[in-house]
Amino acid sequence: MWRRILALVRKEFLALLKDPKSRLVLVVPPLVQLLVFGYAATFDLRQVPIAVLDEDRSAASRELLAAFGAGTTFVKVAELGSAAEIAPLVDRRRVLAVIRVGPRFADDLLSGRPAPVQVVIDGRNSNxxxxALGYVRSTVERFNAGWRASRGLAAPPARLEMRAWFNPNLESRWFFIPGIVGMLTLVVTMLVTALTVAREREQGTFDQLLVTPLRPGEILLGKALPGFVIGILQATLIMVVARAWFGVPFLGSLAAFYAGLALFLLSGVGAGLLISSLSATQQQGLLGAFLFMVPAVILSGFATPIANMPEAVQLVTYADPLRYFLIVLRRVFLEGAGFALVADQLWPMAVIGAVTMSLASWLFRHRMY
Amino acid sequence: MSAARGGSAMRLRGLLRKEFLQIVRDPSSIAIAFLMPVFLLALFGYGVSLDAEDVPIALVQDAPSRDGADFLASLRGTPSFAPRDAASMAEAERLLREGTVSGIVRVPADFPRRLREASGAPVQVVVSGVDANTARLVQGYVEGAWGNWLAARAARQGQEAATPVDLQPRTWFNGELRSRNYLVPGLVAIIMTLIGALLTALVMAREWERGTMEALMVTPASMTEVLLGKLGAYFVLGTGGMLLSVAMAVWLFEVPLRGSFWVLWACSSLFLLAALGMGLTISTLARSQFVAGQVAIIATFLPAFLLSGFIFDIGAMPPVVQAITHVVVARYFVAIVQTLFLAGDVWAVIVPNAAALAIMAAAFLAITWRKSRKRLD
Known part of the structure; x- marks a missing residue:
């Protein structure tokens, strides 16, 4: 039996790797995508373009606005002469924010009244x-603290001491890169599995496969193993690059990582083969792959937290294997989780894998054209 | 001459008819064009949000006091938090580690005493930094509540709050900062990228693979006409899907459409041409459905999702990655729809992006046309 399966696995690998275009598609894009997406996926802003409008032109207003010029957080694109210039700049997305200091700023400030400073923000991308508003706020907060200290004013009676666990500088890249590892792994399993059975169906070779001594379970194994092997290799490569190149800490146990990866691949390969065995043509297979992959990524909590979704959509996410894998990845990378802390995420993936695999195997035999 | 042109029109009509018949025969194309946008947009429109409400946090008082309870009360009244009391810091830390809460606010035992000292009383705020964005939001919400508490306390004591500079934010275009208002137009762009590519990614490869391309070659129809027939048929389907998506965005998700509908229509058409052209290019270059399918999976979804400015700001990316985003078709359309929906007809944004779409559409179609002319090999 193993000889037969091995022969089939060999054939599947040949079918995948024989075509140089197909070979290229499997090897180059994941690495390039990790590098590009790793830099692209961040909510941290650099060099926020701003404009300033100083209607006061006092020493105090200059001091405040100078605080925005220092450092690399903001780039002063323009100094405006009048309020009428604000709208064109913001409309055209030349600047993200405009800091406007009113004409009585220094008077208010020196006489101890709260001195209003307006900040106009482009809300098209609300996040x-x-x-950006947070950055502006902390710049003003620093100015306030400095002003109080230099004038001997009383500090506020209570102050906040902020600390962040697991990611002290709150670098959002640390959150996204483990997620990219999961996403790219999903894409690879789809690439390898979603079209295989559909292609054989379309070309008629699947019927030939069914009349060989191979049992449906053995065909399933032969079709699943290449996806599994390629998935493990690529995820390992991507994980190493995430750690070595992007410096994302990997604090947890490797065993927990590979347990999560294996079960995720099981469910991903299962879903891919199920899609493939449901489709009569490759066009349908491709459609099925997208119909699974796109919701799986968008509802996985990769970029937008699951907690923000309405209840009904949250229920849907329980069927999404990527949801569990992302939690495993983040816990293993950032929180230093061992086996115990990820166990509750492992079994749902095992269930999804078992269900999709057995359905696919059943369909091999029972869906004929 | 006119007879030749009349013949061309007739041939084109025949080809269009053939494409439509093929579309009707395999209903998966119709499903792609009409069901997929409705299904995906409904799911994501409700599901995708960056507005954190009812964030679970743990409140800890090391020693119960009136001042401490007064401060924590400022965190209870807001819709931002779903607070729960923890008996000790150890318990709160356990909740944070398990992920049951996203943050801890701890009032130390000496809070009432130090409140009256010049240096001020510290309040500890601990957040889980794994999801850095949510962590920042939580910190911002706590700061807001803290500011309100300070002001209310000062007012009670008959003083003015001692804030030298008082920041007054004005958010344009999206006053309540509802993330759905910018995510839904972006979703339309992403979904239509997928649909455009999906519709066409396999069609040329299929004709080559099945040998029907050679059959088409022996007919009087020129390659240009074959391509126009395919483009025309799928363009009609794609326009239908696009109209459905826009209708859902406006009426179901109540995203304001401040720009003109006709500008949106024109830009959408350019975008569809580019998206369909990309699919045709993939299909033509790959020549096998299997490889074309693989390339479509890799080249369409993730780049459109991550590099289009749909969720991650392009301005925040390093220059090299920003340069790469210029080859992503969805990028230009996302910029157009976000502006058209939320800000209005800002020509300075629309014209350059629409021009880029036109150039990309022309480039893709030119590649397809050139590569398709090659005869049997």
Whole structure:
């Protein structure tokens, strides 16, 4: 029996790797994509373009605005002369924010009244707007602290001491790169599995396979193993690059990582083969791959937290293997989790894998054209 | 001459008819064009949000006091938090480690005493930094509550709050900062990228693989006409899907459409041409459905998702990656729809992006046309 399966695995690998275009597709894109996406996926802003409008032109207002010029957080694109210039700049997305200091700023400040400073923010991308507003706020907060200290004013009676666990500088890249490892692994399993059975169906070779001594379970194994092997190799490579190149800490246990990876591949390969065995043509296989992959990524909590979704959509995410794998990855990478802390994420993937695999195997035999 | 042109029109009509018949025969194309946008947009429109509400946090008082309870009360009233009391810091840390809460606010035992000292009383805020974005939001919410508490306390004591500079934010275009308002137009762009590519990624490869391309070659129809027939048929399907998506964005998700519908229509058409052209290019270059399918999976979804500015700001990326985003078709359309929906007809944004779409569409179609002219090999 093993000889037969091995022969089939060999044939599947040949079918995947024989075509140089196909070979290229499997090896080059994941690495390139990790590098590009790793740099692209961040909510941290650099060099936020701003404009300033100083209607006061006092020493105090200059001091405040100078605080925005220092450092690399902001880039001062323009100094405006009047409020009418604000709208064109913001509309055209030349600047993300405009800091406007009113004409009575120094008077208010020196007489101890709260001195208002307006900040106009482009809210088209509300998340960027909120992050930028946070940067503006902490710059003003620093100015306030300095002002109080230099004038001998009383500090506020209570102050906040902020600390962040697992990611002290709150680098959002640390959150996204483990997620990219999961996403690219999913894409690879889809590439290898979603079209294989459909292609054989379309070309008629699947019927030939069914009349060989191979049992459906053995065919399933032969079709699943290449995806599994390629998935393990690529995920390992991607994980090493994530750690060595991007410096994302890997604090947890390798055993927990590979247990999660193996079960995730089981469910991913199972879903791919199920899609493939449901499709009569490769066009349908491709459609099925997208219909599975796109929701799996968008609802996995990769970029937008699952906790923000409405209840009904949260229920849908329980069927998404990537959801569990992402939690495993983040816990293993950042929180230093061992086996015990990820166990509750492992069994759902095993269930999804078992269900999809057995359905696919059943369909091999019972769906004929 | 006119007879030749009349013949061409007739041939084109025949080819269009053939494409439509093929589409009707395999309903998966119709499903792609009409069901997929509805299904995906409904799921994601509701599911994708960056607005954190009812964030679970743990409140800890080392020693119960009136001042401490007064401060923590400022965190209880807001819709941002779903607070729960923890008996000790150890318990709160356990909750944070398990992921049951996203943050801890701890009032130390000496809080009432130090409140009256010049240096001020510290309040500890601990967040889980794994999801850095949510962590920042939590910190921001706590800061907001803290500021309100300070002001209310000062007012009670008959003083003015001692804030030298008082920041007054004005958010344009999206006053309540509803993330759905920018995510839904972006989703339309992403979904239509997928649909455009999916519709066409296999069609040329299929004709080559099945040998029907050679059959088409012996007919009087020129390659240009064959391509136009395919493009026309799928363009009609794609336009239908696009209209459905826009209707859902406006009426179901109540995203304001501040720009003109006709500008949106024109830009969508350019975008569809580019997306369909990309699919045709993949299909033509790959020549086998299997490879074309693989390339479509790799080249369409993730780049459109991550590099289009749909969720990650392109301005925040390093220059090299910013340069790479210029080859992503969805990038230009995301910029156009975000502006058209939320800001209006800002020509300075629309014209350059629409021009880029036109150039990309022309480039893709030119590649397809050139590569398809090659005769049997």
């Amino acid at each position: 960027t707007a909120m992050v």
